[in-house]
Amino acid sequence: MSLSLRQIRYFVAVAEHGSVSATAHAISISQSAITEKIQDLEADLGFRLFERHSRGVELTLKGHQFLRHARKILTDLQDARRALRGEIVEGGGVLSLGVTPLVAGYVLPDLVTGFSGAFPETAIDTVEESGQQLEHLLVGGELDVAVMVLPVNMIAPALHTELVQVSPYRVWLPLGHRETRKVRVSLKDLADTPHVLLTVDQVAQNIEAAWRELGIRPTVALRTSSVEAVRGLVATGGHVAIMPDLTYRPWSLDGDKVEARMIEEQLPPMEVAVAWRHGFPLSPTATGFVATATTRNSTRRR
Known part of the structure; x- marks a missing residue:
């Protein structure tokens, strides 16, 4: 058959x-x-x-x-029909794309490279906003698609979401820290060390939820929206951080080393997904973007 x-x-x-x-x-x-x-x-x-x-x-x-x-x-069939009717020009137009802050810095470049290679004639108009604001823009029809960090247990019936990347959390430590001798580090063993918390894309909220579950309250030396500020403070010693692995780079801007170790406790990983408005068909261009974006991960989240 x-x-x-x-x-x-x-x-x-x-x-x-x-x-x-x-x-x-x-x-x-x-x-x-x-x-x-x-x-x-x-x-x-x-x-x-x-x-x-x-x-x-x-x-x-x-x-x-x-x-x-x-x-x-199905997209190729639809494009072929439209092209034969003279309704579309292959690869033209503009894609309206929304991204959250960490996506903009650590995921977007690869996505744009992959999409532009497949659709070289399509321009991308990108806006960076919080996940909540992107949802409003998608529902309002102001964006074609968005790539966003999904909050844990997110319920958004107005959106379709499909995974792009899953990133576990790891502990960032300065070179020579006592915990660097271990392969896996318990968050309880870091309760006496000042932490730096990243305040974008739900990172701080997720870490503080994990602390509450473990019954610990580490000192927070700084809350910042800057990944480089986190990296710099950890690298210079005296601070640690819990960060999604997609943000990890081993060197600070000043050339100091940052070590990363797996976490002994189970923390929900960060999930990055492409999202679009439920119940509305994607344009051929947006469909192409979803197809190229989701080749990064073969697991889909509804």
Whole structure:
């Protein structure tokens, strides 16, 4: 049996809605018909696309990987139809993109390079704001897509989100600190050392939540929105910091060394995702950006 566009469309729709029943309601097709097409598609591909559970379905690893290809197939078909009708010019236009602060400094350059390589004629208009403000701009239609750090347990029914990068937290230590002898460092063993807290993209809130759970209250020497200020204070000795790994660089601006160690306790990692307005189809340009951005990570978050 060969793949059909109907199978691919149903698969993408179920992946977007998170359940067969919600998909059936949205596109006015019976659940049995959708389930049959998905099962036929899985049989043809030779692997499972979804894990079924009581709350709906969840993409498998192979399902995540195939989703990108499926979206590209549908986008390419739509672009071909429009191009043959003379409705679009390949690769033109402007992409309105929002980013949060850490994304702007540590994720955006790679994303822009990858996207511009695939869409060299498309200009990118970028705005940096907090995650909350970006959500307002997306819902208001002022942005095509945004790349943002997701708050822990974020609930944003107005948005679709798809993971771009997952970054665990690590402890930053000055060269020669007693804890650098360890492979993993307990946050409890750093309770007597002054900390520097980064105040952007929920970092400080996440760290303070971890402290409360552990029953510790370290001294906070400085709260700052500058990653380089954190790096500099740690490197010169006397301070430590808990930072997402995507921000780590081993040297301060003055050339002093910063060590990083894994954390013994379990902290939720930082998740960076591309987001767009729920219920509104992406333009071909925005679809292309999502496709290039999500190649950084094969795991999708709804």
